[in-house]
Amino acid sequence: MRTTVAVIGGGYGGITVAKELDGVTDVVLVEPRDTFVHNVAALRGLTDPGWTDRMFLPYDRLLERGTIIRDRAVRVDETSVWLRSGERIxxxxxxxxxxxSYPFPAKVDVEDSAAAKERYHAAREALARAGRVLLLGAGPVGLELAGEILAAWPDKSITLLDPGSEIVSGGYSAEFRAELRRQLDALGIRVVLGARLRQQPPSEAGEYATFTATLDSGERLTADIWFRCFGGVPDTGYLAGSLVSARRPDGRLAVTDELRLPGQSRVFALGDVTxxxxxxxxxxxxxxASVIAANIRALLQGDGEPAAYRPGTPGIVLPLGPDGGATYAPDWEDYVDAATQEHIRRHAKERGDGLLELGILDAELTSQLKGRHLNVEEYAQLLNADPAGA
Known part of the structure; x- marks a missing residue:
């Protein structure tokens, strides 16, 4: 009898661990959506109709031996998964x-890809009509969305509003933020930090409707459309039994170095829920996913030491449209081959701006790494899919 591994969720980590274990044991992937959603491309999927279809990739060729069940897990304990349909695994x-979950357009909250595409098309039409855009949040999503909007409509006026004291908070360097601010200024994007709205806009996010909002400073801003660019919420409300004790007040799950839930030998967690x-x-x-797959293989085979996960140095590839942005990667040499290293060093030497010595890759290199292709081919290959136009 082969052991069943139930993977709950078909996002980036879910499809990776399911694929790696597919030839080892019986894999059951539970996912309510009808396609994989390449959220990395979601913001361009809003502004560029050519990308709206490309961000939805079919699941049907992901697994050769395993099973994909289109359903939602509503209760999970130490050994069982109950589905919305009533089935138990x-x-x-x-x-x-x-x-x-995350506010639209970075993610969508509908399970049907056709309905999701309709939402992107409707929001694009509304955005096309708007001359003034307000983006709430100056983190990676806010900046990237601003860059995508200006790449599609260079004449729009964009304001980024954030209550924090800096853009892109986290363990990134001041020089990285300075490079991003330089590019934002060159694009004419206004960034207002340390301020928030006194009230939410009267219209729905992504709806064309001119409004005037007041900041806590008293300044009044007029915009034709707005989007929320913050507020990710982990999806862990289905946990039951002893698994509930792993959930923290913010909904995320405590995990061990082996990415197991504390006190559990056979329940693992990955990605945003951790x-x-x-x-x-x-x-x-x-x-x-790779660490979890290695640990499950070792457990199935009854040998080998468990692998431990160690977070790396903070890093990010942050495009501002197809041709802009910056990358913070102090350990960049660890992730690229020798030929690519030479290309990056030669490019940096030609520019002579000293960014590479600070662990920063400029707009051109960022465009080559992610900005133009948004990594869609990588995940299409994993899914054995053929993205339109990729």
């Missing part, structure tokens, strides 16, 4: 990979 191992103090990025979820 008994599993020897469980991987919690349900990710998080309380690991690191940026919640697709790359982190896939690294978690």
């Amino acid at each position: 008994e599993a020897g191992y469980i991987v919690l990979a349900t990710g998080s 309380a690991i103090p690191e940026a919640k990025q697709a790359s982190a979820a896939t690294r978690h």
Whole structure:
């Protein structure tokens, strides 16, 4: 009898761990959406109709031996998964990979891809009509969305508003933020820090409707459309039994170095649901997945020491449209081959701006790494899918 591994959630980490274990044991992937959603491309999917279809990739060729069940897990304990449909799955191992929700357009809250595409098309039409755009949040999503909007409509006026004292909070350097601010200033994007709205805008996010909002400073801002660019919420409300004790007040889950829930030998968690103090990025979820897959293989085979996960140095690739942005990567040499290293060094020498010595890759290198292709081919290959136009 082969052991069943239930993977709950078909996001970046979920598909990675399911794929790695597919040839080892019986994998059951539970996911309510009808397609994988490449959220890395979601903001361009809003502004560029050519990308709206490309960000939705089918699941049907992900697994050769395993099973994909289109359903939602509503209760998960130490050994069982109960689905919305009423079905119950008994599993020897469980991987919690349900990710998080986030305000549109960075993510959508509908399970049907056709309905999701309609929402992006409707919001794009509204955005096209707007001359003045207000973005609440000056983190990575806010900055990236501002860059995408200006790449599509260079004449729009954009204001980024954030109550914090700096853009892109986290363990990044002041020089990295300075490079981003330089590019934002060059694009004409206004950044207002240390301020918030006295009241929420009267219109819905993504709706065309001119309004005037008042800041706590008394300043009045007029915009035609607005989007919320903060507020990720982990999806862990389905936990039951002894698993509940792993949930922290913010909804994230405590995990051990082996990415197990504390006190559990066969229940693992990855990605956005974990309380690991690191940026919640697709790359982190896939690294978690590889550690979990290795540990489950070792448990199934009854040999080998468990692998431990160690967060890396904070890093981020942050495009500002297809051709702008900056990358913070102090350990960049660890992630690229020798030919790419030489290309990066030669490019940096030609520019002579000293950014590379600070662990910063400029707009051109950021565009090559992510800005133009948004890593869609990488995940299409993992899913054995053929993204339109990729």
